Amino acid sequence: MYVVSISGFLSGSAVLMKGLKKFVLALALSICLNGAASVIPLERIVSLGPHLTESLFLLGAGDRVVGVTMYCKRPPGARKKEKVGTVMEVDTEKIVGLKPDLVLATSLTDLRDVKKLKDLGINVITFPNPKNFFQICEQFLKLGRLVGREKEAEEIVRKAQAQVDSIAKLVENLPKPKVFVQVGARPLFTITKDSFINDFIELAGGTNIAEDAGTGLYSREKVLESNPDVIIIATMGIVGEEEKRTWQKYKTLNAVKNDRIYVVDSYALCSPTPVTFAQTLKELAKLLHPKI
Numbered sequence: 001m002y003v004v005s006i007s008g009f010l011s012g013s014a015v016l017m018k019g020l021k022k023f024v025l026a027l028a029l030s031i032c033l034n035g036a037a038s039v040i041p042l043e044r045i046v047s048l049g050p051h052l053t054e055s056l057f058l059l060g061a062g063d064r065v066v067g068v069t070m071y072c073k074r075p076p077g078a079r080k081k082e083k084v085g086t087v088m089e090v091d092t093e094k095i096v097g098l099k100p101d102l103v104l105a106t107s108l109t110d111l112r113d114v115k116k117l118k119d120l121g122i123n124v125i126t127f128p129n130p131k132n133f134f135q136i137c138e139q140f141l142k143l144g145r146l147v148g149r150e151k152e153a154e155e156i157v158r159k160a161q162a163q164v165d166s167i168a169k170l171v172e173n174l175p176k177p178k179v180f181v182q183v184g185a186r187p188l189f190t191i192t193k194d195s196f197i198n199d200f201i202e203l204a205g206g207t208n209i210a211e212d213a214g215t216g217l218y219s220r221e222k223v224l225e226s227n228p229d230v231i232i233i234a235t236m237g238i239v240g241e242e243e244k245r246t247w248q249k250y251k252t253l254n255a256v257k258n259d260r261i262y263v264v265d266s267y268a269l270c271s272p273t274p275v276t277f278a279q280t281l282k283e284l285a286k287l288l289h290p291k292i
Contacts, residue, residue, distance in 0.1 A: 042101035045147070048090060049106040051271040052127060053078050055140055058156065058273055059149040067098045074267055092116050102146070133164060133199045137274050160274035164203060167278070167285050170292055171205030177229035177288050179206040180255075183216075183270060185239050190218045196277075197269060204284040206230065224250060230288060231255040234266040262287050 046067035047053040053072040056065055062077055067084045082098060085091050087108045095103060095117060105114055105126040117124050125146070130136045137157045144153020179201050181191050190210040191197040201208045209226040210218055223231075231247055233240050240263040247253065247261050255261050268280040285292060 044100045046095050046100040046103045048109050052104045055143050055273045061147040130196050131194050132196050140274050157274050160278045163278035167281050168203045174205050174289050176207045178209050179230045180209050180223050180228040182233045185243050188218050189216045204288050206288045229254045231261045233263045234269050
């Protein structure tokens with residue numbers, strides 16, 4: 001992410017300067033994405049998504065992060081940053097007070113907050129929820145360009161893709177267990193083919209029983225009917241272990257009979273970077289295929 005020097009425009013009214021600043025920062029974003037010379041890296045970034053925060057640190061730009069959400073806990077350095085709210089509700093006044101050069105939002109960020117920040121002349125870029133591993137990598141590369149770490153991003157993605165391809169090849173000819181992934185408890189919530197978590201299951205050599213569901217809202221009756229071989233539960237704090245005990249009551253389920261209900265770290269499963277995607281995929285492949 002870059003800013004063009006505007007030292008020649010330091011005079012004029014406050015209104016003119018506000019408009020000029022907004023123009024220059026918008027121009028900077030365009031330059032960053034399209035390429036230009038004689039630019040200076042931006043130094044103050046607010047991240048409103050855990051995966052975006054972790055990606056910034058991974059790219060070596062963690063020192064530029066001045067604000068994050070309360071859910072941005074990885075890496076450990078993110079915990080020390082100023083908290084500006086949750087992934088869905090943010091304190092816009094606090095964000096403005098941090099004087100950011102750029103705010104990175106997600107599809108969960110309240111659109112009213114995004115508009116308010118933009119109206120105040122703050123540049124906001126929204127990263128939609130990725131639907132697959134390819135989009136995770138695509139967004140990571142975009143983030144790399146924004147913070148001037150394009151080459152580093154390309155190398156990180158290259159290595160992650162190689163690891164993912166290797167794991168997928170390892171399991172491609174093995175029997176595919178039926179898998180149910182639980183990411184919410186009340187109500188019961190799962191993932192469909194429109195989520196990158198579906199890629200986790202398919203690339204790990206499994207079949208997602210809810211792949212063709214119209215929505216993530218699901219019922220225990222549907223799970224019992226499909227009789228999955230494996231149940232994977234996102235931690236959700238202590239709720240994850242409680243849900244595991246609940247599933248264990250259904251003795252006819254293959255996953256219960258064979259003791260194949262696993263509680264997986266929600267950060268690794270639900271907000272991966274290219275690097276952690278490959279790491280989590282390796283763990284999931286071992287859960288689905290213990291003999292590999």
